[in-house]
Amino acid sequence: MDIKVLIVDDHAVVRSGIRAVLDTKPGITVVGEASDGRSCIKKALELKPDIVLMDLSMPNGRDGLYTTSELLQSMPEVKVIILTMHNDEQYLFRALKSGASGYVLKSAPISELVTAIKQVQQGMVYLQPADTKKVIQAYLHGNAEDAVDRFETLTEREKEIFTLVAKGYTNKEVAELLTISVKTVENHKGNIMEKLKLSNRRELMEFAFKRGLLEFD
Template sequence: MTDPALIRVLLIDDQELVRAGFRIILESEPGIEVVGEGENGEIAIRLARELHPDVICMDVQMAGMDGLEATRMITSDDGIAAHVLVLTTFNREDYLFTALKAGASGFLLKNASPEELVHAVQVLARGDALLSPDVTRQVIERARDAVPRATAAQEPMRPVHGAPPDRPARSSAMFDVSGEGLSHRRGHPAIVELTDREREVLHLLAGGLSNAEIARRLYLGEATVKTHVSKVLMKLNLRDRIQAVIFAYEHGLANPDASPRTSP
């Protein structure tokens, strides 16, 4: 019988040696089980449906279907509940933003330490999102650069009252992080549902602060901050903190002149 406490991981990489290394690292950690592996996107989709993993470690460049297209298909499939951790050798912005737009919940370079890989899998299994500090900085800077400074400074946000929209698919396609500019939809009807404290938390999330840093800034307990973050994501129909950062910049809920901060 499968232990429900185990984190089930699927490894997708076209290099068998890389998969073997990841397997050794992950299975040396109590509570993690590698349930399958494959060498391309088509296999990833099939095994995700068959094995029901919690986390999929996904390479980008593979023969046949690559990891980015496989991620898009997996995150848009209601029958697959797995979170995708994209792992790549190349620190390329196009990979990063395409992966986030495809619905990936984490992005890690393959030169990360074994401890970082284990931590990333554990974070995604909890339903959170994870980016390395350098990657977080790229996301925030791209969002900041996409917001016209004069518009953000001069145009007040006008909440639009109305019923919240239906929950979108887990894919983040509604957010333009492809480098073509954000859409500046300031009248999102769910914004009015946020309390003043939740707006404060969202503002700090947009600066890349961790829960611990937000707690120190607002003189709150970390558990209280976590509750506020969960409510923000629920009310705005967002999948994770990455989408929250992008949402904040799209809708004028962040200061584009603020220096980006990165989570530890």
């Protein structure tokens, strides 16, 4: 029986490219595509994929890791492979903590992605050799938890506000976009700054940039 794959990425060209290649691989069937976190959950519940290829950076305050955690709460039998451009150990540890079973760079050859899909389907965790070394070193030094990004402590609403503020939206503009009061935005911003241990807007921008959260739609 073929491995059923759902591709989740906010760029249609990326989804089409991955699908075109995987459609030529025996034993793998792409059953659908999704462009963001919400549609991912909906499509997964409808199509029942075995594997979800999940982009890391997505819009609307639901990045790939948040979506992975949410998906696995509803469908724990599904396996998620994070497919990303970020070769960063912070993202790697966050991916593993969210429940992902694999972490593959978009720059990797398609043969590696196919290998990851097959290994994860068999119940294994797939990491590139360099990533495996990072995980082992972190475990030996007892600092894997320290490497997990504080961003995951934010609520979904706080993530939405954080992303908009980082992109330069004013409190009034954020309030209008999210249909909430300016006072509510200010309160959320205070909570965000406290949770992320940030002191000013410059630090907030740096935090967002380092974590790849400033990808404009």
